[in-house]
Amino acid sequence: MTHPTMDKITREMQEFSQRVARGLSALTSVGDVTIGSAPKDAIFSLDKLTVYRSRPVESVAPRERVRVPVMICYALVNRPYMMDLQPDRSLIRRLLDRGVDLYLIDWGYPDGADRYLEVSDYVLRYLPRCAEAVCEAAGQPQLNLLGVCQGGTLSLCYAALEPARIRNLITMVTPVDFRTPENLLTKWSEHIDLAQLANATGNVPGEMLNALFVGLMPFRLTSQKYVDLMDHSDDPHALENFLRMEKWIFDSPDQPGEMFRQFVQWFVKENRLVNGTLELDGRKVDLKRISMPLLNVFASQDHLVPPSASQPLGRLVGSRDYATHEFRGGHIGIYVSGSAQRDVPERIVSWLRERDAPKSRAAMKR
Secondary structure, three states: OOOHHHHHHHHOOOOOOOOHHHHOOOOHHOOOOOOOOOOOEEEEEEOOEEEEOOOOOOOOOOHHOOOOOOOEOOOOOOOOHHHHHHOEHHHHHHHHHHHOEEEEEEEEOOHHHHHOHHHHHHHHHHHHHHHHHHHHHHHHOOEEEEEEHHHHHHHHHHHHHHHHHEEEEEEOOOOOOOOOOOOOOHHHHHOHHHHHHHHHHEEEEEHHHHHHHHHHHHHHHHHHHHHHHHHHOHHHHHHHHHHHHHHHHOOOEOOHHHHHHHHHHHHHHOOOHOOOOOEEEOOOOOOOHHOOEEEEEEEOOOOOOOOHOOOOHHHOOOOOOEEEEEEOOOOOOHHHHHHHHHHHHHHHHHHHOOOOOOOOOOHHOO
């Protein structure tokens, strides 16, 4: 006699297998997906990096445009098209729609020739050259700098060492204090011999870092998302969204070995940015020199850069015009979720517009 419970389990397993088969069949039928939707033009290149200028939205009236250009400094560990994944999931498009003159640094794909690049190369060589190119293209003496994740950390160093070029600074899901209890990257780094890793690999393979990030939240970033996908196997739009996200997750550039070693040792393990002990090319990185207006945007449910890692920035900088914006979501949702498309660009642009007119800095202090 067959046990009724076993019959139920068998039926559920068969139904699940059928759902998986339908989902896989639907995914293969989608084909390749396009990434990035906003038209752009290259205005500058140096070594592996390229600076792109997004074409403005012509329907935006001149009086609604943000006068000072915005340059986005993205992280090195992933590709920046997460900010322009598709037309309805694009922080870049939403900023363009609000009249921002927008530029983006694409760091490209480092190779063996880049293994000895250092943090100082990015902060004191690449960022100044990119900023100079943006200001020249925009016809402005200064720019607004938007630093994202690790790119935000590099932007803070640049702003502290070369503050004259920056009109306003925005940090987005940017780690500052790497030693907070919630910081999963800190726990991971405690068990890594960085010198040995750099010597063994030259550049640190992107696949290795991708496995690390997935391993920090293994169920959510592996099994759960594929189970959830089965509920949308009949929706071509949802399947395309899934494939775009997968393409971004696994498109991980290698990291220059020495840059990676220094960044993890100095910022993560030794927390030099918070302790005030960071020096680049013999110059002390003093966050108190950051006196320009600063907006710090972070995500309340961020598992990679928890709020506790970003929030200390306010007490470390010298700016008297400091504001924060907390987005209710995670590290990826802040770019692509529906609520982020409405919330984050509007907050950034409204904050910039308040500081875009040629007012005295004293009038902005509060």
